[in-house]
Structure formats: C-alpha cells, structure tokens
Amino acid sequence: MSDVPDAVIVGAGVVGAACAYYASRAGLTVTVVDRGSVAAGTTGAGEGNLLVSDKEAGPELDLALLSTRLWRELAETLPPEIEYERKGGLVVAPDGAALTALRDFARGQAAAGVETHEIPADRLGDLEPHLAPGLAGGFLYPQDAQVQPAMAAAQLLRAARADVRLGQEVTGVLTDRRGAVRGVRTPRGDLHAPAVVNATGTWGAALAELAGVKLPVRPRRGFVLVTEPLPPGLVRHKVYAADYIADVASGSADLQSSAVVEGTPAGTVLIGATRERVGFDRTLSTEALRRLAAQATALFPVLSGVRAIRAYHGFRPYLPDHLPAIGADPRVPGLYHACGHEGAGIGLAPATGLLVAAALRGERPPLDTGPLRPDRFDDTEGDAW
Amino acid sequence: MTADLAVVGAGPAGLAAAATAARLGLRVTLLDAAERPGGQIHRHPAGGPVPRAARRLTRRLPYAPGGRAGTSAPGRAGAPRASAASRDRDRVTYLPGHHVWTVARDGDTWLLHAVAGVDEEPAVVRARAVLLATGAHERQLPFPGWTLPGVVGAGGAQAMLKGGLALPGRRVVVAGSGPLLLAVATTLAAAGARVPALVEAADYTAYARHAAALARNPAKLVQGALHGGALLGRGTRLLTRHAVTAAHGTARVEAVTVTGLDADWRPVPGTGRRIPCDALAVGHGLVPQLELATGLGCATRRTPDGTPALEVDAGQRTSVPGVWAAGETCGVGGAELAETEGEIAALSVTGRTSAALARRRARLRAFADAMAAAHRPGPGWTDWLDGTTEVCRCEEVTAATIREAVDGLGARDARSVKLLTRAGMGWCQGRVCGPAVARLAGHDPAPDRRPLSCPVPLSQLAQPPGAER
Numbered sequence: 125m126s127d128v129p130d131a132v133i134v135g136a137g138v139v140g141a142a143c144a145y146y147a148s149r150a151g152l153t154v155t156v157v158d159r160g161s162v163a164a165g166t167t168g169a170g171e172g173n174l175l176v177s178d179k180e181a182g183p184e185l186d187l188a189l190l191s192t193r194l195w196r197e198l199a200e201t202l203p204p205e206i207e208y209e210r211k212g213g214l215v216v217a218p219d220g221a222a223l224t225a226l227r228d229f230a231r232g233q234a235a236a237g238v239e240t241h242e243i244p245a246d247r248l249g250d251l252e253p254h255l256a257p258g259l260a261g262g263f264l265y266p267q268d269a270q271v272q273p274a275m276a277a278a279q280l281l282r283a284a285r286a287d288v289r290l291g292q293e294v295t296g297v298l299t300d301r302r303g304a305v306r307g308v309r310t311p312r313g314d315l316h317a318p319a320v321v322n323a324t325g326t327w328g329a330a331l332a333e334l335a336g337v338k339l340p341v342r343p344r345r346g347f348v349l350v351t352e353p354l355p356p357g358l359v360r361h362k363v364y365a366a367d368y369i370a371d372v373a374s375g376s377a378d379l380q381s382s383a384v385v386e387g388t389p390a391g392t393v394l395i396g397a398t399r400e401r402v403g404f405d406r407t408l409s410t411e412a413l414r415r416l417a418a419q420a421t422a423l424f425p426v427l428s429g430v431r432a433i434r435a436y437h438g439f440r441p442y443l444p445d446h447l448p449a450i451g452a453d454p455r456v457p458g459l460y461h462a463c464g465h466e467g468a469g470i471g472l473a474p475a476t477g478l479l480v481a482a483a484l485r486g487e488r489p490p491l492d493t494g495p496l497r498p499d500r501f502d503d504t505e506g507d508a509w
Numbered sequence: 510m511t512a513d514l515a516v517v518g519a520g521p522a523g524l525a526a527a528a529t530a531a532r533l534g535l536r537v538t539l540l541d542a543a544e545r546p547g548g549q550i551h552r553h554p555a556g557g558p559v560p561r562a563a564r565r566l567t568r569r570l571p572y573a574p575g576g577r578a579g580t581s582a583p584g585r586a587g588a589p590r591a592s593a594a595s596r597d598r599d600r601v602t603y604l605p606g607h608h609v610w611t612v613a614r615d616g617d618t619w620l621l622h623a624v625a626g627v628d629e630e631p632a633v634v635r636a637r638a639v640l641l642a643t644g645a646h647e648r649q650l651p652f653p654g655w656t657l658p659g660v661v662g663a664g665g666a667q668a669m670l671k672g673g674l675a676l677p678g679r680r681v682v683v684a685g686s687g688p689l690l691l692a693v694a695t696t697l698a699a700a701g702a703r704v705p706a707l708v709e710a711a712d713y714t715a716y717a718r719h720a721a722a723l724a725r726n727p728a729k730l731v732q733g734a735l736h737g738g739a740l741l742g743r744g745t746r747l748l749t750r751h752a753v754t755a756a757h758g759t760a761r762v763e764a765v766t767v768t769g770l771d772a773d774w775r776p777v778p779g780t781g782r783r784i785p786c787d788a789l790a791v792g793h794g795l796v797p798q799l800e801l802a803t804g805l806g807c808a809t810r811r812t813p814d815g816t817p818a819l820e821v822d823a824g825q826r827t828s829v830p831g832v833w834a835a836g837e838t839c840g841v842g843g844a845e846l847a848e849t850e851g852e853i854a855a856l857s858v859t860g861r862t863s864a865a866l867a868r869r870r871a872r873l874r875a876f877a878d879a880m881a882a883a884h885r886p887g888p889g890w891t892d893w894l895d896g897t898t899e900v901c902r903c904e905e906v907t908a909a910t911i912r913e914a915v916d917g918l919g920a921r922d923a924r925s926v927k928l929l930t931r932a933g934m935g936w937c938q939g940r941v942c943g944p945a946v947a948r949l950a951g952h953d954p955a956p957d958r959r960p961l962s963c964p965v966p967l968s969q970l971a972q973p974p975g976a977e978r
C-alpha cells in the first residue's frame with residue numbers, strides 16, 4: 125500500500141501546485157495529474173497580480189490577506205525566478221465622485237486589516253511620473269504584489285516533491301460501493317488514493333460531474349495586451365482606475381474592462397484585463413483590445429506611441445458568487461475542491477493550498493470556510509448564468 | 510465600401526487570385542505588408558521593374574511597372590473601349606505596405622485591420638469574403654554560432670540579392686535542407702560569390718521513393734538538375750546527409766564545422782570537418798504563416814515535413830465559412846502551386862470549378878508532399894546544440910534553460926516552455942525559434958497562435974471603429 129498516495133490532485137495550475145506544496149508540507153504524500161503541462165490552463169494566461177486592493181471586506185479579502193502573508197514566506201523559500209515583487213498598487217480616481225466611493229471602499233478594507241494610504245492629486249506624480257494630469261486622487265496599497273504565475277506554479281510543484289503525472293487526462297473518478305472516492309481513472313491506468321482534489325480551475329464543473337456532483341464553474345474570458353519592451357521605471361506600481369473594482373464584483377455577462385497597467389522585469393508593460401462571459405470563444409475581440417488600449421493610454425498618455433507586440437486571453441474559473449469552492453465536498457466522501465477563483469487564483473493559491481491541506485488532514489482550517497462550501501449552489505435552480 | 514473579396518498577400522497565390530476574381534467581376538481589395546507586389550519569390554528592388562515572371566500576375570493590378578503603386582484610374586470602368594485588363598484593374602484596389610494584424614467577423618462581413626505604411630497608420634477593410642495568401646517564412650534550426658554576423662537565412666540571402674542588395678560574403682557556404690538551397694547557391698554563384706559547399710541534411714535519394722510524383726513534374730526535375738550542374742561546374746561540393754553543426758569566428762563567421770548525419774539527423778561522431786568561409790546562408794525549409802487563419806479558428810493539418818498548414822477543401826475553402834486560403838499557407842509547394850491554388854480559390858469564391866486546374870494542383874501537391882517528406886527535419890538535430898546555444902535570440906534563452914524547463918519544471922510543449930523561459934516572447938513572437946523550441950519540448954510544432962500578426966501602436970488599437978477603406 126505504500127505506493128498509494130494520501131491524495132490525488134487533479135490540475136497542475138497554480139492552485140493544484142499550491143495544494144500539493146502545503147499538503148506535502150503537512151506530511152501527506154500526493155500525486156498531481158494534469159492533462160497538459162504545468163500551468164497549461166488559466167495559470168499560463170494570468171497576469172500574476174497578488175491584489176488586496178480590489179477586494180472589499182469579506183471572505184475573499186480574508187483569503188487574500190492570508191495569501192499575502194504566505195506569498196511573502198514563499199518568496200523566501202522558492203527560487204527568485206518566481207519574480208515575486210512587492211511593488212504596491214495605486215488605484216486612481218478620475219473625479220471627485222469616484223474618489224469619495226474609493227475612500228469608503230478603502231475605509232472598509234482598512235478595518236479588515238488592509239494597509240491603505242490616500243494620495244492627494246498633487247502627490248500622484250511622485251509615485252507615477254507619467255500618470256495623466258487631472259486625476260482627483262488615489263489610494264496606495266503597499267501590500268499589492270506580483271509573481272510570475274507559470275514559474276510560481278512550477279516551483280511550488282517542484283518544492284512539493286510530488287509525483288507529477290503530466291499529459292494524463294482524468295476521465296473518471298473511482299468510488300467504492302458506499303460512494304466514497306478511491307481514486308481517478310486516466311487512459312494510462314487508474315490512480316488509487318483515498319482523497320481526490322479537484323483543482324481543475326475553469327474545468328472544475330466537468331471534474332465535479334465525473335464525481336457525480338454539481339459545481340457551476342463557468343469560463344469568464346479575459347484579454348491582456350503586452351507592449352514592446354520599454355525603459356525601466358516608466359510604470360512603477362500596479363496602476364488602475366477605481367471603476368475596476370465594480371467590474372470585478374459584477375456578474376454581468378457583457379464585456380467589462382478596466383485596465384490594470386504595470387511594468388514587468390522584462391521591460392514590457394502589461395495591460396489587462398477584460399471580463400466577459402462568452403463561453404470558450406477563442407477569437408480575438410478587437411473591442412476588448414480597444415478598451416484596454418484606450419484606458420491604458422488615458423492613464424498613461426506616454427503609452428500612445430508604444431506598440432503592443434502581443435495579446436493573449438484566458439478563461440477565468442467563475443462561480444456565480446465570485447468566491448472559490450474550497451474544502452471537502454459533503455456529498456461525496458473523499459472528494460475535495462479547490463477551484464473557481466475567477467480573476468484571483470494566482471493571488472489566492474497559497475491560502476487555498478493551506479486550507480485544502482488542513483481539510484485533508486481533518487484539521488480545523490485557519491479561517492472560516494463556510495462561505496466557500498462546495499455544495500453551496502445545490503439550491504440554485506436551473507442554469508441561469 | 511464593402512469589397513466582394515479581400516486578399517491578404519500579394520505573392521503568386523494572392524496575385525493570381527486577385528486577377529482571376531477581378532476577371533470574374535468581383536471587386537477585390539488586395540493587401541500586402543510589403544511595398545512591392547510579387548511575394549517572396551518575385552522580390553525586386555524598389556523602383557526597379559517588376560520581374561518578367563511576375564509581370565503576367567501584376568498586369569491586372571492598378572500598379573505601374575517600374576513606378577510606384579497607384580490607385581486605379583478613375584472613371585475607366587464605364588468606357589466602352591477599355592481593354593479587359595484595364596477593366597479588371599479598376600476592380601482591384603491594391604494596398605501595399607498594409608500589414609493585416611487581425612481579421613475579425615462583423616455580422617456577415619469581415620473586417621481586416623491593418624497597420625499601414627511607415628507612419629503605422631490604421632486602416633480597415635470590409636469584405637464579404639476573405640482569401641488568406643500569407644505565404645511562408647523560413648525555418649531556422651539553431652546551432653552553436655548561428656547568431657554570429659555573417660550567418661544569414663538562405664531564403665533571406667536570396668531575397669536580398671533579388672532586392673538589389675549586396676552579397677552576404679565572398680565565400681558563402683549554403684546549408685540546411687530543402688530544394689530552395691539549390692536555387693540560393695545558384696543565385697549566389699551567379700552573383701559572383703564562391704560557394705565552397707552546399708550542405709544538405711537530407712538525402713536526395715529519398716526523392717527516388719517518390720519517383721512517380723517527380724516524374725509527373727519534369728520541369729522541376731530539369732530545373733533541379735540544371736541548378737546542380739551549374740554549381741558543380743563551379744567547384745561547389747555537394748554534401749548530402751551533412752549539416753553545419755557549428756559556426757566559428759569572433760567578430761564574424763570565419764569557418765563552419767560540417768558534420769555527417771545519420772538518418773535521424775543526429776551528428777555522427779568523428780565526421781566533422783572545418784570549411785573556411787566569410788558567410789553562411791542557412792535555412793531548413795519553409796513554415797506556413799498561419800496566425801491570421803488560426804486567429805479565425807481555421808482548421809489545420811500536418812504536412813509531411815511535420816509543419817502545420819491550413820486544411821482546405823477542393824475549392825480552397827478553409828473550415829471557416831467565408832474564408833479561403835491559397836499558396837504556402839496551405840502547405841509549402843512552390844510558386845506554381847501557389848498560383849494554381851489562387852486561381853482555384855477565386856473561381857470557388859464565385860461558385861466555379863476547373864477540372865484542369867484541379868488536376869494541376871493534384872500533380873504539384875503530390876510533388877510538394879514528396880519533397881516535404883524527404884526534407885522533414887529528423888529529431889536528432891537537437892544533438893548538435895550545446896547548452897549555451899541561444900535558441901531564442903530575442904529573449905536570449907539558451908538550449909540549457911529550455912531543457913531545464915522541460916526536464917525539471919514540467920513544460921511539455923512550446924507554449925509552456927515560453928511561459929517558463931520567455932523563449933518566443935520577444936519581438937519576433939516565436940516565428941524564428943518556434944519550431945526549434947517545440948522539438949526541444951519533444952513535439953512537432955503546434956499551429957501558431959499569434960492574435961496580433963504584427964506590432965500595433967496602442968493609439969491605433971484604442972481607436973473607435975471608424976472609417977473603412
């Protein structure tokens with residue numbers, strides 16, 4: 125029996141990798157299975173913002189604050205290639221009304237433990253010399269950080285010393301006569317384990333279905349623009365306009381956008397991202413790019429003359445209440461979920477891993493996981509999204 | 510104005526399609542990134558005359574040979590005595606210097622977004638149907654020293670000479686794989702260079718296995734033999750089953766090491782020899798340029814040399830209704846095949862077929878497939894890399910870094926290698942290193958995905974939908 129791991133984790137995105145990392149740190153043996161490469165899913169299409177600034181007080185912010193601490197620890201442990209940087213976020217308000225709303229929002233965050241500093245209009249230039257003139261003011265969030273998502277996932281997985289099986293699709297969840305999980309099926313054979321963790325991100329609904337349960341994860345598409353390399357220091361923080369916060373929280377299927385602009389160590393500037401629910405449509409939306417470019421050049425007029433050399437898109441794992449599903453599934457003994465993090469899965473990965481490790485060991489989680497219960501959509505009638 | 514047909518690419522395929530479509534009465538808009546028509550094979554100096562072979566194709570363009578491209582002469586369409594050619598010309602709007610960065614669906618028409626001219630102005634063309642004839646680019650397989658000055662692409666050297674530019678050197682080794690090498694060596698020799706060796710990784714005897722296809726293409730055989738003969742007469746050594754496995758020099762290439770290969774293109778130990786030279790023209794065949802098509806969701810197939818190309822039906826239709834393709838985008842096969850496919854595509858857009866053209870295409874395609882199979886890069890070529898060889902030049906990513914991503918970090922394809930190493934994230938967006946990176950990850954390359962076909966100014970992206978050409 126010694127070659128049967130304590131858990132099989134399905135998905136080698138950043139969330140699956142973090143689950144493997146914290147599970148193995150907790151003394152468990154895990155096997156990680158992915159149908160593609162490490163970070164082949166949404167993790168490879170994400171931007172790597174570790175944000176507290178865009179989250180209002182509540183369960184997601186609590187997860188984000190826990191993750192902020194954990195990312196800091198990880199940055200000490202994992203190799204520098206993960207490109208962890210605490211560069212801080214700067215949220216700007218175009219006018220007085222937006223500034224008032226932002227102030228309220230920040231007050232709630234501060235009460236929940238977020239560090240915030242109001243920056244008057246005439247001091248914005250000290251933080252970001254190329255910012256457009258005429259903004260009403262803004263807030264600085266020093267805890268906002270960033271990481272290179274694919275590399276972070278790969279290094280977490282490597283540090284987990286897990287048995288990693290790539291290029292193997294899970295096609296079935298095995299259960300015993302009493303309905304408890306006993307492993308997964310792949311075209312290359314069955315993998316037995318008393319626990320299975322669903323870390324399949326945007327494909328989480330399909331994996332849940334293999335286990336006979338409903339979990340309504342849906343894709344929410346996002347586009348990102350990447351510029352040609354620019355001199356360092358052109359954009360110093362993660363800068364975005366206050367209306368981004370409304371977009372994140374919105375459940376609308378329509379195209380929404382509020383460009384977060386930031387520089388990278390390679391010199392390119394990333395502009396992202398849009399949000400729209402159009403299924404897995406992979407065709408380019410010129411309207412999405414238009415909005416990103418318009419918003420970025422409005423924030424930083426110097427970018428008008430700069431070229432985009434690349435655009436990419438990904439599909440965020442969206443759950444109707446914008447919260448991930450984390451923990452044991454009461455409907456199927458041995459089934460655990462760690463998916464549905466929408467646009468924050470990179471940031472929330474470590475906290476998710478820690479919660480899943482605790483759940484696997486039957487320990488009390490470090491924070492209240494009630495709002496993240498995987499079976500919370502059972503009463504939802506039909507399929508309205 | 511909505512064009513009946515927008516053609517992207519003014520190489521043999523696009524020109525033939527535009528001319529045929531105009532003859533059939535369609536209003537055609539022809540866009541090409543280059544300033545001059547003719548595509549890769551009919552490169553010619555700016556301001557110089559259009560090469561004779563291309564004139565047949567450009568005659569029906571609103572384009573004055575030897576002069577600058579112009580717009581069509583106004584008001585001629587209705588003139589009773591206008592010649593057929595000038596009538597067709599009036600139906601073609603030719604837009605040189607227009608790089609199409611994406612094609613987007615808009616209701617039941619298509620919008621082609623382009624970056625136009627040196628000032629990178631925005632241009633949008635609306636059309637009822639689209640024909641993609643974007644050709645191919647050269648495949649490069651890296652080797653130690655390939656980034657030295659004096660190492661140039663074989664097709665690139667050819668294009669430079671045709672474009673009226675200087676020889677890359679006086680003593681030029683030509684190496685790589687594919688029929689283009691013979692043409693390149695001949696052109697270099699004719700222009701006065703010494704070509705000490707023509708180094709071909711495949712083996713022409715592989716052609717013998719496809720004797721049927723080759724025998725049906727006597728013109729090609731004769732052309733090939735002529736090229737070979739002309740070269741051998743001038744002291745060029747033909748080394749098949751060999752590759753340049755290293756280029757040496759400090760400020761510039763001074764010599765190359767040529768090594769024998771086994772059937773998988775693995776270097777055979779102990780067979781290396783040095784050949785002094787001051788330039789190396791190297792290329793390993795051509796790779797179809799697919800990003801506009803994959804951006805639209807067009808299905809691809811794998812050609813016998815392992816490269817993705819567009820899947821088209823008998824009428825050159827792609828899997829996306831309203832989008833046709835012709836020429837090297839559908840599989841590398843030479844200018845004659847490209848032209849034939851262009852004509853077939855234009856006929857098909859208007860609901861017509863031609864049995865004669867279909868027969869010619871079948872014959873040329875069989876020949877192209879035979880050549881592709883013979884020159885398919887063997888997987889063993891990666892053995893001639895050393896760890897420090899830069900595979901991605903834009904981002905300076907070495908072979909060792911890529912191997913570490915594959916063996917140690919869980920990358921299994923070019924995309925995940927890119928995410929973990931930045932190989933392919935630079936200016937060329939993986940056009941140069943893509944096939945090599947895929948092979949290092951253990952696979953044949955996947956169809957390119959490049960949502961922006963070229964860099965686009967943010968100011969242009971930010972513009973609201975507006976005026977169309």
Ligand SMILES: Cc1cc2nc3c(=O)[nH]c(=O)nc-3n(C[C@H](O)[C@H](O)[C@H](O)COP(=O)(O)OP(=O)(O)OC[C@H]3O[C@@H](n4cnc5c(N)ncnc54)[C@H](O)[C@@H]3O)c2cc1C
Binds near residue numbers: 163165167346441464
């Ligand atoms: C444009 C964009 C920008 C973003 N920016 C940010 C950001 O700045 N900050 C942030 O925190 N988040 C961001 N996100 C969100 C973030 O990328 C995701 O929340 C996160 O990557 C989800 O990680 P995951 O591991 O759950 O899923 P994934 O990375 O998708 O991993 C799931 C894995 O499961 C595998 N899989 C699925 N089904 C099976 C099966 N049946 N068998 C085997 N394997 C299977 C897949 O191959 C995949 O590798 C962004 C997303 C997008 C699209």
Ligand SMILES: Cc1cc2nc3c(=O)[nH]c(=O)nc-3n(C[C@H](O)[C@H](O)[C@H](O)COP(=O)(O)OP(=O)(O)OC[C@H]3O[C@@H](n4cnc5c(N)ncnc54)[C@H](O)[C@@H]3O)c2cc1C
Binds near residue numbers: 520521607836843
């Ligand atoms: C570098 C090079 C040199 C070659 N030299 C020879 C030779 O000497 N002899 C020989 O027999 N064959 C040669 N070939 C092969 C020959 O080019 C082809 O057989 C033939 O030209 C194919 O015709 P085509 O119309 O399919 O494509 P091409 O001739 O390649 O034409 C494609 C056209 O599309 C345009 N284009 C591509 N993408 C876009 C875009 N997004 N927007 C706008 N325009 C676009 C390009 O500018 C180009 O003009 C060469 C190929 C290459 C790549």
